[in-house]
Amino acid sequence: MIITPKELNDQKKDLLIVDIRPSNQRNETPLNGINSIVCENGEVSNIKEKKVLVCQYGIVTEGLIIEDDLQNTFSLLGGAEAWNEFRKEQKDLSQWSRQTVLPEIGIEGQKKILNAKISIVGMGGLGCPASQSLLVAGIGSLHLIDNDTVSLSNLHRQPLFSPEDIDNKKVIVAKKKLSKLNPEVSIKISDTFLDEKNAYSLLSNSDVIIDATDNIKSRQLIDKISKELNIPMIYGGLYRFEGQVSVFNVDGSPGYSELFPDLPSAGDACADAGVLGALPGIIGNIQALETLKLIVGIEPILIGKILIYDGMNHTAKTIRL
């Protein structure tokens, strides 16, 4: 059984808190504001009272309860790290305990994610998976920009939409569906296509812009605004079984215009060239991954590089720009 820091705070008088961590962890991260007893792992099963086991990140205790079939026992989700953060900020981050346990993320990284403002231009094949992954990762606010409506031919690669959504505005449907995944995230929608007149005002309040569009002119416009405002752009593009991803314009790093100067010609878009439904999920999620890495400050990242993923042969090539 799991108990979150917030739940424990509400009912701690009725529970025995058992800290099973080794002494070095207890000394480095003492449990704040709660009385606990210390117990080695092997002895925990002898304690018959209703209890909460605490380890550093809430993972060891979950395993212990299952392995030893412990009754009347809760595991504190997120462990001592999440508890102390809750005591300090009155904010329960235990929902993201499987992320915060990563040394590259930690509580501080999760806070950066929770404070980030992301704009996604295009709610099609790339925008759907990118928005879902960012939302559940804890992104603070999302701004979805698209003027398109859902059509039957979208459904095979845009899993936010269902047959009953056909002819409805994508951003309105997406907000409704995404809100259920994480009701606490602020989701702003702009029911418009990005153009020269509105781009600056739509994108200026972003920490990162995700390019999930399906045409080169929009990519160039996002690149231009991204450079002007010094807001990084996470580029993604698709062709049949292949996808491209790059992180553009981070403090002067190469952008789309350095990769493809002038007005390049690409031939067909998705609708004409075709795309296998699962591919946008992969590429959109790589865009979300790079966004999270950028926000937290994790390297290596696709700055100054373009990733070309081939879903037919499962090869990935990274080319330096």
Next chain:
Amino acid sequence: MIKVTIKCFSQVKYALGENELVLELENGSTSSNLEKIIRSKANGQLDDISLRIAINQHYESEDTELKDGDEVAFIPPVQGG
């Protein structure tokens, strides 16, 4: 003569029907010489496609002399999203 390996992506792969080609070129051949050869092999299918070139996983914006053993990738822009 020099031997170079061509990595084909997106539209280039479909136009040539290959993921990878190995070509022998005259000594002193450049990336733009190779692009002409690739375009001619595509029988017009790449005529309206812009191509960017990477040599040994490094993007090259200038015409560059190729060396024996180089790996050359042609990167087209893709529209889909």
